[in-house]
Structures are given as C-alpha cells and as structure tokens.
Amino acid sequence: MLEGLPGFLGRLGLVLGALALSATALVSLYRQAMAVQNVVHILNRVLRNLADLPARLDQGMRDRMRRLFFRPRGAVLPAEVRKELERVMLARENTFEEDPGAKIVPNEYVVELHDGIYQRHYQPEEKEIVEGWQRWLVELLDTTNNRYGDRRYRFRGPVQVTLQAAGDLHPDQVRVQGRINAGTGPYVPPPRARAAAPAPRAPQAQAATSVQAPPAQTAAVTALLPASAAGCLELLPAGPQWRLRRGTTVLGRSESADVYLDMPHVQEKRLISGHHATIRCSDGRCRLFDGSPGGQRSVNGTYVNGRRVPPEGHELLDGDVIVLAAVDPDNPRPDLPGVVGLIFHAGCP
Structure with missing residues (x-):
C-alpha cells in the first residue's frame, strides 16, 4: 500500500499545480476584464459628451442671440434702430443741396436707448452692432443712389455711429440724432466728383432742423461748412x-x-x-x-x-x-x- 503513495502524491501535486495556474489565469482574466470595462466606461463618457456638444453649442448660440435680440415686451430691436437711422438719413428736412440734384446727408449719428435696454441688450456687443450699422448706412446710400440711377445722395465725411443710454427714454423708445460733419475716419465714401461734371460748390449756409420720430424721437441735423481747400x-x-x-x-x-x-x-x-x-x-x-x-x-x-x-x-x-x-x-x-x-x-x- 505504501508503494503506491509516492505516485499518489505526485498526481496530487500535479492537480494542485494545475489549480494554482488556473487561479492565476482567472485573476489575470479578471484584471483584463476590469481594464476593458474601464475603457468602455471612458468611451461611453466621451461619446455622451460628444453627443451633448451640439446641444451645448446650440445653447451658447441661443444665449448669445437672446442677449442681442430677445427683448421684453416693448423694447427696441436693432432692426428698428436701423429703420430709424434710414429715416433720419434720407429725411428731406435733414439734407441740404450742394449742387442741383446733389444732396448731402448726415454722416454722424448718435443713437440713444433706455438705460436698461442699452446695458442688457446692446452694451455687451456694442462694437459689433455699431460697426454693422456703419457698414449698413454706407451700403444703404449706394443702394438708394443705384435705385435713382445717379449719385443723388452723398456723405460729406466719414460715417460714424455712437450708441449710448438716455435716462429720459422708455424701453420702447429710441432717439437718433444726426449731423453733417466733414471730418476724417475709417468709413470714407465722401462726395464723389465726376469727371464729366463741374466742380461742386461749397455750401453757403448752415442748416439745422428738428424732426419728430414716434414716439417723441428727435433727430437734429447741423451742416458744417467744409474746411478751406488745400x-x-x-x-x-x-x-x-x-x-x-x-x-x-x-x-x-x-x-x-x-x-x-x-x-x-x-x-x-x-x-x-x-x-x-x-x-x-x-x-x-x-x-x-x-x-x-x-x-x-x-x-x-x-x-x-x-x-x-x-x-x-x-x-x-x-x-x-x-x-x-x-x-x-x-x-x-x-x-x-x-x-x-x-x-x-x-x-x-
């Protein structure tokens, strides 16, 4: 009986060794499975973030647009200010004739808004809004002249728009003041002399008018004489x-x-x-x-x-x-x- 004991112990050792190897393999497989699970978790989180990115960008854009254009009831929109700028620029009482058929229009404007409306909706993007209005006024003048087929309207100097708050206005009011000023600046579509026409005559007098824009919106225009010819x-x-x-x-x-x-x-x-x-x-x-x-x-x-x-x-x-x-x-x-x-x-x- 003792003769078979060594063989038995040998087989038992083999079995125990196999079990130890199996346990090590199981631990290794478990670790690998956990690593894969962590990777999958990270990938899922990245994919969720990517899926949410358009919504977050959309929300940011909506917030920006809301800050620019959303208004409480009765507040003034930028498009309404542009409409008033157009009215002031082309109003007959705000222009004067330098030559027959050639009218000088205001080139400097001050736009006044209710203090709260200005601070909440315009001041954060004031530079972009003002530059957009300046470009638009230049394009409006060219479009209007093309409509008539001549250079009927002219700027005497650079187009400049200033935006500011006014304590005497309600949220639904805007006041636009304009004047004609022969200065220098970044936007320069001044009177265009045409080779086929005689030289323009300098204006002989100043013109100052006041117009009413609903409700109670005033636009004052002052014509300044050009500087002496160099x-x-x-x-x-x-x-x-x-x-x-x-x-x-x-x-x-x-x-x-x-x-x-x-x-x-x-x-x-x-x-x-x-x-x-x-x-x-x-x-x-x-x-x-x-x-x-x-x-x-x-x-x-x-x-x-x-x-x-x-x-x-x-x-x-x-x-x-x-x-x-x-x-x-x-x-x-x-x-x-x-x-x-x-x-x-x-x-x-």
Missing part, C-alpha cells in the same frame, strides 16, 4: 477741377473713389486702377502717393512731371503735372487713351 486738381486738357481739402482724397476708376474717373476711355481701357492714387493734405500741403490708402500700389503707376512717384510719396507743388497710368513707363503721356492727366494748383480760383 489745392485743386484740374483735368487736362482744360477739364473740370476738384478741390482738395484736409484729409485723404482717393483718385481712381472705382465709384468708391473720391475723384471718380468715369470717362468712357478710362472705363474701357482699364489702365487706371480702382483706387489708383491717394492725396493727403494737411497744414496747407498736399502729398501724392501711388495706390490706395491701404498701401496697395496701382498696376500702371503714378507719375509727376515725368517721374514715377516713389513709395514715400511726392509733395505737390503748384503746376505739377500728374499722370495716372503709363503705357510706356519711360515716357508717361497724358494724351493717350485710358490715361488721365491732371495739373495741381496750390490756389483754387
């Missing part, structure tokens, strides 16, 4: 003249240029750029630069007395001959089709 440009040969005033004057083929060169040969040949040259006047002196105010050079160059204008510009002297675009850069001639010649006068007749 010089004149005369189209060669013996063409019309344009007065140069303090600030920036842009010459070019585009309608947005201050001196709009709309002659058929200029528009057809397209040698002259949309914003071809810039003249800056201050303290009675004028300096000519090639290209737009932003620094973009013209395609075919700007020349004074036969020489190309350098990057630092050229200070204009009485009698200087300016040539916009040159077919031959070595011999710029103002008498070729598509080219424009101008002469600068330090004094204006």
Whole structure:
C-alpha cells in the first residue's frame, strides 16, 4: 500500500499545480476584464459628451442671440434702430443741396436707448452692432443712389455711429440724432466728383432742423461748412477741377473713389486702377502717393512731371503735372487713351 503513495502524491501535486495556474489565469482574466470595462466606461463618457456638444453649442448660440435680440415686451430691436437711422438719413428736412440734384446727408449719428435696454441688450456687443450699422448706412446710400440711377445722395465725411443710454427714454423708445460733419475716419465714401461734371460748390449756409420720430424721437441735423481747400486738381486738357481739402482724397476708376474717373476711355481701357492714387493734405500741403490708402500700389503707376512717384510719396507743388497710368513707363503721356492727366494748383480760383 505504501508503494503506491509516492505516485499518489505526485498526481496530487500535479492537480494542485494545475489549480494554482488556473487561479492565476482567472485573476489575470479578471484584471483584463476590469481594464476593458474601464475603457468602455471612458468611451461611453466621451461619446455622451460628444453627443451633448451640439446641444451645448446650440445653447451658447441661443444665449448669445437672446442677449442681442430677445427683448421684453416693448423694447427696441436693432432692426428698428436701423429703420430709424434710414429715416433720419434720407429725411428731406435733414439734407441740404450742394449742387442741383446733389444732396448731402448726415454722416454722424448718435443713437440713444433706455438705460436698461442699452446695458442688457446692446452694451455687451456694442462694437459689433455699431460697426454693422456703419457698414449698413454706407451700403444703404449706394443702394438708394443705384435705385435713382445717379449719385443723388452723398456723405460729406466719414460715417460714424455712437450708441449710448438716455435716462429720459422708455424701453420702447429710441432717439437718433444726426449731423453733417466733414471730418476724417475709417468709413470714407465722401462726395464723389465726376469727371464729366463741374466742380461742386461749397455750401453757403448752415442748416439745422428738428424732426419728430414716434414716439417723441428727435433727430437734429447741423451742416458744417467744409474746411478751406488745400489745392485743386484740374483735368487736362482744360477739364473740370476738384478741390482738395484736409484729409485723404482717393483718385481712381472705382465709384468708391473720391475723384471718380468715369470717362468712357478710362472705363474701357482699364489702365487706371480702382483706387489708383491717394492725396493727403494737411497744414496747407498736399502729398501724392501711388495706390490706395491701404498701401496697395496701382498696376500702371503714378507719375509727376515725368517721374514715377516713389513709395514715400511726392509733395505737390503748384503746376505739377500728374499722370495716372503709363503705357510706356519711360515716357508717361497724358494724351493717350485710358490715361488721365491732371495739373495741381496750390490756389483754387
């Protein structure tokens, strides 16, 4: 009987060893299963967050739009302010005629709102709202002129809108005040001189009016006389003249240029750029630069007395001959089709 004991103990050892290995394998499998479960849990959480992301973005957008446009009953919406700006800009009593058929409209506006409405709905986004209104007023003027087929309405200076609170207004009221002011600034669609027309006459008197906008909304307009001319440009040969005033004057083929060169040969040949040259006047002196105010050079160059204008510009002297675009850069001639010649006068007749 004892002879079989060693064999039995050997088999028992094998069994116990197998059981130990099985236990180790089970522990390892359990750990792996837990790791997989943690990964699945993390993935589920990530997927839930991704699924909720559009809703959160949507909610953020809705909150932003609500802050801009949601109003309690009777509060003023931005679209209603734009409508009032349009009314003030185009009202007959708020304009004056610089030339027959050419009306100067207000270019500076102050928009006043109820204090609470301003702080809650407008002040957080004031810069974006005001810049949007300024761009819209410029576009409105162009759209209105296109509707009539002429340049009937003009700005005398840059378009500027100021937004502020007023303690005497109710939540459903807005007050827009406007005035005509010949200054300088970022938005510059000033009176556009046309080559086919004589130089505009300066306004002879001030105009001040007060209009009523429902309910009890006042718009006052004051016309300011333009600054004295710093010089004149005369189209060669013996063409019309344009007065140069303090600030920036842009010459070019585009309608947005201050001196709009709309002659058929200029528009057809397209040698002259949309914003071809810039003249800056201050303290009675004028300096000519090639290209737009932003620094973009013209395609075919700007020349004074036969020489190309350098990057630092050229200070204009009485009698200087300016040539916009040159077919031959070595011999710029103002008498070729598509080219424009101008002469600068330090004094204006």
